[in-house]
Amino acid sequence: MSKDWLGAFGRTLDRKLRKWMMILIVVLAAAVAVLVALRVNEHRKKPEAQVLTVSTLTDMIPVSDLSTVTSTYNGVAEVMNEKNPDKLDYYVAYEAKVQAGVDFANLQPEIDEASKTVTIRVPDAYYMDADVDMASLDFMFNSKKANTSGVTERAYKACQEDADRECSSSEAILELARENAVNAVEALTRPLIEQLYPEYTLVVE
Amino acid sequence: MKKQSVAAACMTALLLLTTACGKAEAPVLPVPQEEQMKAICQLAVLECDYHNLAKFEQKDASKFLWMTKDKRFWVEYSATAVLGIDVNQVSMELQSDVVKVTLPKAEVLRCKVNGDSLSPDSYIVDKDSAPVTAEDEVRAFKEAQNKLQQTVEADGDMLDLAQTRVEDLLRNYVNSLAKATGTEYQVEFHYIEEDETA
Numbered sequence: 441m442s443k444d445w446l447g448a449f450g451r452t453l454d455r456k457l458r459k460w461m462m463i464l465i466v467v468l469a470a471a472v473a474v475l476v477a478l479r480v481n482e483h484r485k486k487p488e489a490q491v492l493t494v495s496t497l498t499d500m501i502p503v504s505d506l507s508t509v510t511s512t513y514n515g516v517a518e519v520m521n522e523k524n525p526d527k528l529d530y531y532v533a534y535e536a537k538v539q540a541g542v543d544f545a546n547l548q549p550e551i552d553e554a555s556k557t558v559t560i561r562v563p564d565a566y567y568m569d570a571d572v573d574m575a576s577l578d579f580m581f582n583s584k585k586a587n588t589s590g591v592t593e594r595a596y597k598a599c600q601e602d603a604d605r606e607c608s609s610s611e612a613i614l615e616l617a618r619e620n621a622v623n624a625v626e627a628l629t630r631p632l633i634e635q636l637y638p639e640y641t642l643v644v645e
Numbered sequence: 646m647k648k649q650s651v652a653a654a655c656m657t658a659l660l661l662l663t664t665a666c667g668k669a670e671a672p673v674l675p676v677p678q679e680e681q682m683k684a685i686c687q688l689a690v691l692e693c694d695y696h697n698l699a700k701f702e703q704k705d706a707s708k709f710l711w712m713t714k715d716k717r718f719w720v721e722y723s724a725t726a727v728l729g730i731d732v733n734q735v736s737m738e739l740q741s742d743v744v745k746v747t748l749p750k751a752e753v754l755r756c757k758v759n760g761d762s763l764s765p766d767s768y769i770v771d772k773d774s775a776p777v778t779a780e781d782e783v784r785a786f787k788e789a790q791n792k793l794q795q796t797v798e799a800d801g802d803m804l805d806l807a808q809t810r811v812e813d814l815l816r817n818y819v820n821s822l823a824k825a826t827g828t829e830y831q832v833e834f835h836y837i838e839e840d841e842t843a
Binding site (some may be wrong): 499500502504505506509510511512513514515516531533537578580581582606610612613616619620623624626627628630631632634635636 | 675678681682684685688689690691692693694695696697698700717719721723725759769771772800802803806809810813814817818821822824825
């Protein structure tokens with residue numbers, strides 16, 4: 441009697457153990473699957489840790505219209521008499537759109553890993569072009585004889601020469617063009633460095 | 646009994662996930678920020694040199710018997726104008742992958758005549774003009790200064806350039822951030838109409 445009871449107890453225990461073992465295996469397998477899925481998802485979303493290089497910085501600054509600045513130049517050209525170059529024929533006022541800028545391809549980014557400083561040096565600005573508006577010409581004649589049918593053509597040429605000469609040597613135009621380029625470079629890089637590489641300090645000069 | 650076993654199995658799974666291996670941290674991706682956009686707009690100002698010419702004409706400025714003379718002269722001067730947008734009105738909203746930027750139109754933020762750009766050579770007087778006095782020159786300069794703001798405000802090309810500059814810089818910021826984080830954004834600009842700002 442007691443032997444039968446013991447045998448029956450042993451079979452029940454064995455069945456229960458097997459059942460528990462199965463449950464445990466299923467639970468463990470499910471837990472592993474969930475963990476693997478979480479890790480894969482995390483890897484897919486997490487941005488790869490990027491190293492800040494000169495090339496990364498160069499990529500942040502595209503060569504674009506941001507490197508140039510247009511100014512308005514209202515000037516006055518003097519037109520002398522063709523036969524008597526000491527004699528003034530007339531003054532001619534004109535309006536020109538002047539372009540000056542910085543070549544972004546010549547920017548010099550440097551990274552100092554020791555001090556965690558990024559320095560971008562902006563080169564000097566240079567004069568590019570002046571476009572005189574023909575419709576803007578206004579005359580002040582010194583010699584009434586100079587007011588002939590061909591006066592506009594000669595005046596336009598004189599205005600273009602005057603604009604090229606005055607603007608290419610204008611410190612105000614070149615300084616402002618460089619200042620605008622410095623601001624553009626800073627606007628292109630600072631927010632990205634602050635967000636993506638916060639350990640670095642940016643200097644644009 | 647069966648229910649108890651299932652409940653126990655679930656508890657074990659929960660314990661395994663929450664205690665043994667720890668909770669996986671949600672990844673934080675850098676996203677476009679309004680503060681950064683405002684900083685960009687601050688730097689996006691367009692400083693330009695305005696070499697200007699003020700033209701003055703006064704009919705019948707002097708009379709002698711039946712003869713009258715007009716006064717006509719030009720003044721060349723240079724000024725600096727700063728064009729940009731009012732940063733305080735810039736706002737940004739991120740909706741899924743769409744970056745909506747609301748901003749005002751570009752305007753003349755400040756302008757100033759460069760006093761040292763005036764010299765005796767700056768005044769060009771018509772040969773047939775009535776004599777130009779020092780008072781005329783002072784009046785001409787004052788008028789030029791007053792008219793400068795209007796002149797720059799009327800320069801649609803320059804204002805368009807300033808506006809494009811702001812848009813280009815903001816778009817570049819969002820695109821570079823998207824590229825670095827392996828995401829994609831669409832940038833939309835919404836302009837505040839003048840009557841909305843009033």
